[in-house]
Amino acid sequence: MKKAANDIKRCVACGVCVLQCPREAIDIYKGCYAVVDVKKCVGCGICEKACPAGSIKVEEVRDGIQ
Ligand code: SF4
Numbered sequence: 689m690k691k692a693a694n695d696i697k698r699c700v701a702c703g704v705c706v707l708q709c710p711r712e713a714i715d716i717y718k719g720c721y722a723v724v725d726v727k728k729c730v731g732c733g734i735c736e737k738a739c740p741a742g743s744i745k746v747e748e749v750r751d752g753i754q
């Protein structure tokens with residue numbers, strides 16, 4: 689199972705991933721960085737391709753643990 693995970697140190701909170709995600713799985717936490725709701729994420733990779741900072745990545749996870 690694949691899920692998106694964000695490196696909050698690299699994220700610039702631009703919101704591009706929020707707009708691109710087809711599952712509405714991403715929110716910007718307090719205007720600071722993007723957080724992924726792994727229960728909604730289907731691992732499609734659209735956010736990873738769209739992110740200008742290269743901070744959000746789709747990774748293989750096991751049993752829902754990243
Ligand atoms: S991998 Fe797809 S579903 Fe998951 S957060 Fe990114 S755009 Fe949304």
Ligand code: SF4
Nearest residue numbers: 699700702703705739
């Ligand atoms: S597109 Fe990238 S830099 Fe912009 S909010 Fe999403 S994870 Fe952060």
